[in-house]
Amino acid sequence: MLQLISGVIEPDSGFVKFENHNKRLGEIAYMQQDDLLFPWLDVKENLLLPLKIKNKLSKKTYDDMIEKSNILGIYEYLSFYPNELSGGLKQRVAFLRTILQDSEFILLDEPFASLDAIKRIEIYSWIEKLKDYINKSIILVTHDIEEALFLSDQIIVMDSGKENFKFNIDIVMPHPRKVDVIVEKNFIEQKKLLIKKLDEVKNIAN
């Protein structure tokens, strides 16, 4: 689905439209499950790559990269190569590279699935810190209920097959969300609601 939206693959029939106009490759940022950092480029070069490709590298965009790498705790690693970074740091760099593409839409395809629970929680709080600076629509695909609840404002549950759209729910929780929100009553109630709805869908399917 994300490959279709991003334009990496073409639909067999039909089309993908955004607010009544077609999007072209390069206009939607897409982060895949693996970090896909270029091992021969250091962190700074990896981060600036999309800007170089789009010919948008300037003092302003460079300063923007420095500012956001500070927020994400990457600044001190700018001269490091990917093989010198931990898994969590690599994902953070890949995430920032996606953000820096300066696209209206950002697609995240299970970007934190390979990380352990502690690193994942850590990265959620980094994203929350960066949220005000991003100010873009993000579609995040995840199999993790807590990740979906913590990061999103709206959850759409989908399945494989023709009638793949199941339901959507709005998440009513103010931003910025702190990590301990997951033990709060409101979060737990929304989690219960989501699990209940998933159960209903499952029962209908069976």
Place this chain on the structure above:
Amino acid sequence: MRSRILLTNLKNFFSVYFLPIITFVIMLIIWQILCNIGVFETWLLPSPFMIIQELYSSKFFLLEHTFTTAIEVILGLSFAMIFGTFIGFFMSGYKFLERSILPYVIASQVIPIFALAPILIVWFGAGIISKIIVVFLISFFPIVIGVFDGLKTNSNDMENMLRTMGANNAQIFKILKIKLALPSFFSGVKVASVSSVIGAVVAEWIGSKSGLGWIMKVSGPLFQTERVFASIVILSIFASILFLGVKFLENKLVKG
């Protein structure tokens, strides 16, 4: 984190280089002792000291012929790198070229260089050109295959990611494909750098008037075994320098 990497590199250096050097020195000492006590006849197997003496006393003579061999190797290898890269590049990009050329590139390696060298000497004379062609032929194959395999490396995910960044085919080739092909290219060049020296010596052996291969050929029957060994030492050092030079370039250009 960096200091830990430095410490690991230092440990690796000792474990990689220290033991081979010690082994080499011990072998030389044993060899020298066996020659000194008469276990080996020195006209059959000269002692390390005699070889060093020969290297020193005939230094200008050996240097002149080393120069000839070095020129043959460097020119032959350079042409092989240029044409090998060119052919490998086009074969990886165009299926019909791969199907047309690859079988003949492989077949060219089946022909023993010992059979081909005399014909090349008949065609191009006993001068430097026939030697360069032999070096070219022996070095060409690993480079073509290195470039071809390197450019065929599967990189779909990275390619897709670059496309979503707005990269065109030329940018993908420059940013991704070349970099992915470099390790494979350098593997080919490293193999070629060593075999190119063998090619030059074989060609000189079959028909020439100069070069280290020629020295070995004429010195053997005259029982100047220390000169044969001196030539072998120079060839080994030259091949090692060539190999290490390629490795140095590889370390500079291939990161991660």
